[in-house]
Amino acid sequence: xxxxxxxxxxxxxxxxxxxxxxxxxxxxxxxxxxxxxxxxxxxxxxxxxxxxxxxxxxxxxxxxxxxxxxxxxxxxxxxxxxxxxxxxxxxxxxxxxxxxxxxxxxxxxxxxxxxxxxxxxxxxxxxxxxxxxxxxxxxxxxxxxxxxxxxxxxxxxxxxxxxxxxxxxxxxxxxxxxxxxxxxxxxxxxxxxxxxxxxxxxxxxxxxxxxxxxxxxxx
Amino acid sequence: xxxxxxxxxxxxxxxxxxxxxxxxxxxxxxxxxxxxxxxxxxxxxxxxxxxxxxxxxxxxxxxxxxxxxxxxxxxxxxxxxxxxxxxxxxxxxxxxxxxxxxxxxxxxxxxxxxxxxxxxxxxxxxxxxxxxxxxxxxxxxxxxxxxxxxxxxxxxxxxxxxxxxxxxxxxxxxxxxxxxxxxxxxxxxxxxxxxxxxxxxxxxxxxxxxxxxxxxxxx
Amino acid sequence: xxxxxxxxxxxxxxxxxxxxxxxxxxxxxxxxxxxxxxxxxxxxxxxxxxxxxxxxxxxxxxxxxxxxxxxxxxxxxxxxxxxxxxxxxxxxxxxxxxxxxxxxxxxxxxxxxxxxxxxxxxxxxxxxxxxxxxxxxxxxxxxxxxxxxxxxxxxxxxxxxxxxxxxxxxxxxxxxxxxxxxxxxxxxxxxxxxxxxxxxxxxxxxxxxxxxxxxxxxx
Amino acid sequence: xxxxxxxxxxxxxxxxxxxxxxxxxxxxxxxxxxxxxxxxxxxxxxxxxxxxxxxxxxxxxxxxxxxxxxxxxxxxxxxxxxxxxxxxxxxxxxxxxxxxxxxxxxxxxxxxxxxxxxxxxxxxxxxxxxxxxxxxxxxxxxxxxxxxxxxxxxxxxxxxxxxxxxxxxxxxxxxxxxxxxxxxxxxxxxxxxxxxxxxxxxxxxxxxxxxxxxxxxxx
Numbered sequence: 001x002x003x004x005x006x007x008x009x010x011x012x013x014x015x016x017x018x019x020x021x022x023x024x025x026x027x028x029x030x031x032x033x034x035x036x037x038x039x040x041x042x043x044x045x046x047x048x049x050x051x052x053x054x055x056x057x058x059x060x061x062x063x064x065x066x067x068x069x070x071x072x073x074x075x076x077x078x079x080x081x082x083x084x085x086x087x088x089x090x091x092x093x094x095x096x097x098x099x100x101x102x103x104x105x106x107x108x109x110x111x112x113x114x115x116x117x118x119x120x121x122x123x124x125x126x127x128x129x130x131x132x133x134x135x136x137x138x139x140x141x142x143x144x145x146x147x148x149x150x151x152x153x154x155x156x157x158x159x160x161x162x163x164x165x166x167x168x169x170x171x172x173x174x175x176x177x178x179x180x181x182x183x184x185x186x187x188x189x190x191x192x193x194x195x196x197x198x199x200x201x202x203x204x205x206x207x208x209x210x211x212x213x214x215x216x217x218x219x
Numbered sequence: 220x221x222x223x224x225x226x227x228x229x230x231x232x233x234x235x236x237x238x239x240x241x242x243x244x245x246x247x248x249x250x251x252x253x254x255x256x257x258x259x260x261x262x263x264x265x266x267x268x269x270x271x272x273x274x275x276x277x278x279x280x281x282x283x284x285x286x287x288x289x290x291x292x293x294x295x296x297x298x299x300x301x302x303x304x305x306x307x308x309x310x311x312x313x314x315x316x317x318x319x320x321x322x323x324x325x326x327x328x329x330x331x332x333x334x335x336x337x338x339x340x341x342x343x344x345x346x347x348x349x350x351x352x353x354x355x356x357x358x359x360x361x362x363x364x365x366x367x368x369x370x371x372x373x374x375x376x377x378x379x380x381x382x383x384x385x386x387x388x389x390x391x392x393x394x395x396x397x398x399x400x401x402x403x404x405x406x407x408x409x410x411x412x413x414x415x416x417x418x419x420x421x422x423x424x425x426x427x428x429x430x431x432x433x434x435x436x437x438x
Numbered sequence: 439x440x441x442x443x444x445x446x447x448x449x450x451x452x453x454x455x456x457x458x459x460x461x462x463x464x465x466x467x468x469x470x471x472x473x474x475x476x477x478x479x480x481x482x483x484x485x486x487x488x489x490x491x492x493x494x495x496x497x498x499x500x501x502x503x504x505x506x507x508x509x510x511x512x513x514x515x516x517x518x519x520x521x522x523x524x525x526x527x528x529x530x531x532x533x534x535x536x537x538x539x540x541x542x543x544x545x546x547x548x549x550x551x552x553x554x555x556x557x558x559x560x561x562x563x564x565x566x567x568x569x570x571x572x573x574x575x576x577x578x579x580x581x582x583x584x585x586x587x588x589x590x591x592x593x594x595x596x597x598x599x600x601x602x603x604x605x606x607x608x609x610x611x612x613x614x615x616x617x618x619x620x621x622x623x624x625x626x627x628x629x630x631x632x633x634x635x636x637x638x639x640x641x642x643x644x645x646x647x648x649x650x651x652x653x654x655x656x657x
Numbered sequence: 658x659x660x661x662x663x664x665x666x667x668x669x670x671x672x673x674x675x676x677x678x679x680x681x682x683x684x685x686x687x688x689x690x691x692x693x694x695x696x697x698x699x700x701x702x703x704x705x706x707x708x709x710x711x712x713x714x715x716x717x718x719x720x721x722x723x724x725x726x727x728x729x730x731x732x733x734x735x736x737x738x739x740x741x742x743x744x745x746x747x748x749x750x751x752x753x754x755x756x757x758x759x760x761x762x763x764x765x766x767x768x769x770x771x772x773x774x775x776x777x778x779x780x781x782x783x784x785x786x787x788x789x790x791x792x793x794x795x796x797x798x799x800x801x802x803x804x805x806x807x808x809x810x811x812x813x814x815x816x817x818x819x820x821x822x823x824x825x826x827x828x829x830x831x832x833x834x835x836x837x838x839x840x841x842x843x844x845x846x847x848x849x850x851x852x853x854x855x856x857x858x859x860x861x862x863x864x865x866x867x868x869x870x871x872x873x874x875x876x
Contacts, residue, residue, distance in 0.1 A: 001288065005288065008227075008230060008665075009230050009233065009234055009284060011665060011666050011669060012230060012231055012233075012234030012235070012450075012669055013234045013237060013238055014666065014669075015234075015666055015669030015670045015672075015673055016234055016235050016238035016454075016669070016673050017238050017241075018670060018747070018751065019670055019673035019674050019677060019751050020238060020241060020242075021751070022674075022677060022751050022752060022754055022755060023242075023245065023677075023680075024245075025752065025754075025755040026680065026681075026754065026755060026758055027249075028755070029755060029758035029759045029761075029762055030684075030758075030762070035770075036759070036762075036763050036766070036769075036770040036773050036774060037769065037770075037773055038773055044773065044777065054748075054752070055748065058744070058747075058748045058751070059744060059748070062744040062747075063744075065666060066740060069658065069662065083285060084414055084415075087277070087278060087281040087282075090237075090277075090281075091273075091274065091277045091278070094237065094238050094240070094241050094277070095241060095244065095273070097241055097244075097245060098241060098244040098245060098247070098248065101245055101248035101249075102248045102255070104248075105248055105249070105255075106255050109255065112255075112256065113254075113255040113256075116255045116256055116257055116262075116263065117255060120263065195741055196741075220507065224507065227446075227449060228449050228452065228453055228503060231449060231450055231452075231453030231454070231669075232453045232456060232457055234453075235453055235454050235457035235673075236457050236460075239457060239460060239461075242461075242464065243464075246468075302504060303633055303634075306496070306497060306500040306501075309456075309496075309500075310492075310493065310496045310497075313456065313457050313459070313460050313496070314460060314463065314492070316460055316463075316464065317460060317463040317464060317466070317467060320464055320467035320468075321467045321474070323467075324467055324468070324474075325474050328474065331474075331475065332473075332474040332475075335474045335475055335476055335482065336474060339482065439726065443726065446665075446668060447668050447671065447672055447722060450668060450669055450671075450672030450673070451672045451675060451676055453672075454672055454673050454676035455676050455679075458676060458679060458680075461680075461683065462683075465687075521723060522852055522853075525715070525716060525719040525720075528675075528715075528719075529711075529712065529715045529716070532675065532676050532678070532679050532715070533679060533682065533711070535679055535682075535683065536679060536682040536683060536685070536686065539683055539686035539687075540686045540693070542686075543686055543687070543693075544693050547693065550693075550694065551692075551693040551694075554693045554694055554695055554701065555693060558701065
């Protein structure tokens with residue numbers, strides 16, 4: 001299958017998953033039905049964790065979409081194992097609104113509840129990280145068969161980079177066991193890190209440049 | 220109508236339907252609002268059937284998307300009957316989150332309730348299988364008019380293969396009447412079977428290879 | 439703007455709107471939480487209007503998607519008024535799950551409630567019909583400016599055809615005031631009528647053939 | 658990354674976000690479960706603010722989609738900062754159903770509640786306006802690097818125009834503090850203003866013409 005077809009379907013899934021996050025906000029309109037106010041125990045301000053969780057998960061899914069595109073842009077076609085790995089990856093991404101809701105509802109609860117929410121969030125992130133690493137390793141190992149647009153010449157470095165992401169989410173999850181809020185801050189910082197990582201203009205030959213070049217070529 | 224246009228719309232429907240599955244998880248965040256824990260009667264672990272059902276249905280819809288693509292990639296254009304058949308097919312796919320919710324909520328209930336849930340799940344799967352078989356038979360019968368990219372030369376074998384799928388879901392549904400959990404395991408195994416069926420690299424001339432070749436040609 | 443860009447956005451809206459219909463089924467899984475059965479007062483069978491409403495509205499939105507495509511395939515670009523008319527049209531299509539839910543919940547209620555539900559359904563359909571007629575009339579009137587792929591040579595006939603659709607929904611709505619179920623049957627038959635209308639293979643020069651030809655040319 | 662890829666993902670997000678608005682209508686079918694009528698305290702007419710809010714927000718998101726397309730059509734590729742700015746922009750757009758629900762539920766409540774709802778709506782609009790202005794300024798400043806399809810020759814005027822939009826939403830929000838309904842009318846008028854702004858056919862060289870020309874060229 002042409003890799004663009006798989007990308008197109010994945011894009012749709014990402015677009016829906018990122019929009020599903022707003023469903024964690026909609027019940028707030030209902031809950032505050034009798035005493036809508038900015039402040040106070042039932043006011044809109046009371047639900048600040050829901051807004052923060054919305055923003056963090058929105059950026060997280062957005063960044064995952066970017067990385068997903070960069071990854072698939074390396075190859076020109078995909079085989080059945082890639083499609084299956086992709087399904088497992090998307091299964092994790094689509095699930096994100098669930099731990100997001102857990103965190104939004106429980107992070108200000110008792111420390112035991114906050115721990116459960118934050119750790120669950122971390123576990124989903126670890127599962128997704130493993131999904132990305134698996135697909136990347138597979139793509140690097142089968143680059144000829146998949147018609148790589150240019151040599152994926154840094155499998156080891158890339159693996160390390162992904163592993164670093166994994167390690168970050170693993171560390172955040174472990175921290176969340178002891179201090180849930182601190183764990184969530186780690187998750188937020190990991191998102192910001194991935195967000196700004198490529199912000200400086202990149203030298204030619206970089207992953208991202210190659211991705212955009214490939215996209216241009218295929219048009 | 221160009222077959223790619225129909226595929227594009229179908230892809231969107233598949234992408235939304237697969238993401239709707241997470242709405243079966245979101246209420247768990249709410250239900251556990253007062254006593255969030257990993258274990259215990261109201262803990263996250265208590266809802267394991269919801270997670271299993273999410274994963275099975277996610278993979279099932281994902282595989283259906285793959286097969287849908289392979290099927291439509293055989294032809295270059297579609298006529299009105301194909302579009303109508305496609306609508307009936309999608310009607311079944313979009314409904315999947317409903318029996319998934321039934322199974323998630325009731326499989327651990329009384330055996331009578333589990334039976335109703337598992338059988339309903341099976342009936343929806345049978346309906347979808349019939350939809351696929353109908354479209355495949357129609358495509359094979361009108362391949363010249365639909366501009367088949369290459370001769371669909373094994374209508375009988377293909378029909379048998381689809382019938383095998385139908386028989387599997389039929390058998391699973393019948394088993395579910397007696398032993399609901401066993402029926403669901405059959406449905407899960409059918410998903411795994413379709414998932415791995417094409418994993419080994421295929422000889423030239425195979426359906427899937429033709430699909431990916433056609434996709435390459437049309438770019 | 440290129441007409442395909444507008445089509446692509448519209449396709450996405452149609453795909454999501456058609457999938458939203460399943461949200462009218464999901465609460466059934468919840469409502470029957472304590473006494474899941476096929477028959478009986480709280481059984482799955484009790485909610486048959488929800489299944490019928492799901493199927494009718496699914497086919498209706500699917501057919502609207504087909505007609506939307508046929509309509510926009512006539513021109514190669516769209517201007518601001520077309521885009522605005524398109525937004526009003528989509529606004530009606532996206533609203534369909536709402537009257538669908540009203541009908542599903544109330545058609546088996548008192549005759550007063552059934553009337554309100556059926557009439558509301560009809561009013562939404564009339565609004566959408568007006569939207570289609572408006573856009574068709576505009577496209578016919580500005581076909582040169584919009585780069586019509588071939589002469590839209592039957593504006594009057596087309597207008598009549600659309601008006602016939604309008605008249606059908608108007609009649610159905612009036613009937614629904616007196617006999618709600620009869621009105622809904624009219625709406626269902628209108629869907630079936632549009633579904634099969636083009637089923638026989640069409641002579642060259644027909645709208646649908648032109649649409650598919652145009653789609654082929656643009657690839 | 659090719660700008661069309663970013664547009665395609667954004668289109669999907671817009672399409673889902675605009676469809677999510679109907680979820681503010683669906684509970685009405687449920688709320689009126691016992692006494693469905695057109696008029697009366699629990700009748701469908703009672704929920705008119707929900708219908709108005711649906712229409713205003715639908716058109717607002719639709720117009721934002723149009724402007725988003727016009728903006729991105731100016732350039733042929735996007736870099737990481739554009740993608741990040743785009744994510745923040747979409748984050749605001751996807752959130753619109755939330756203040757829409759607040760307004761629908763509370764605008765007919767006490768003046769204090771109406772104020773909170775209307776001001777929240779305005780704040781989200783201001784955030785989105787800032788997002789558009791930021792991206793426009795960035796695109797204008799980096800037009801060479803981003804392969805502008807033609808010179809973006811009116812950065813200052815454009816900035817002013819966007820600032821005018823910002824000022825309108827700011828004024829509406831301030832008005833909403835004193836008179837919530839009046840503030841909402843301002844928001845509605847701003848939507849209508851953007852809707853008709855480009856209705857007259859534009860002279861060559863205009864933004865919109867360039868966008869459609871660019872779209873034609875890229876096909």
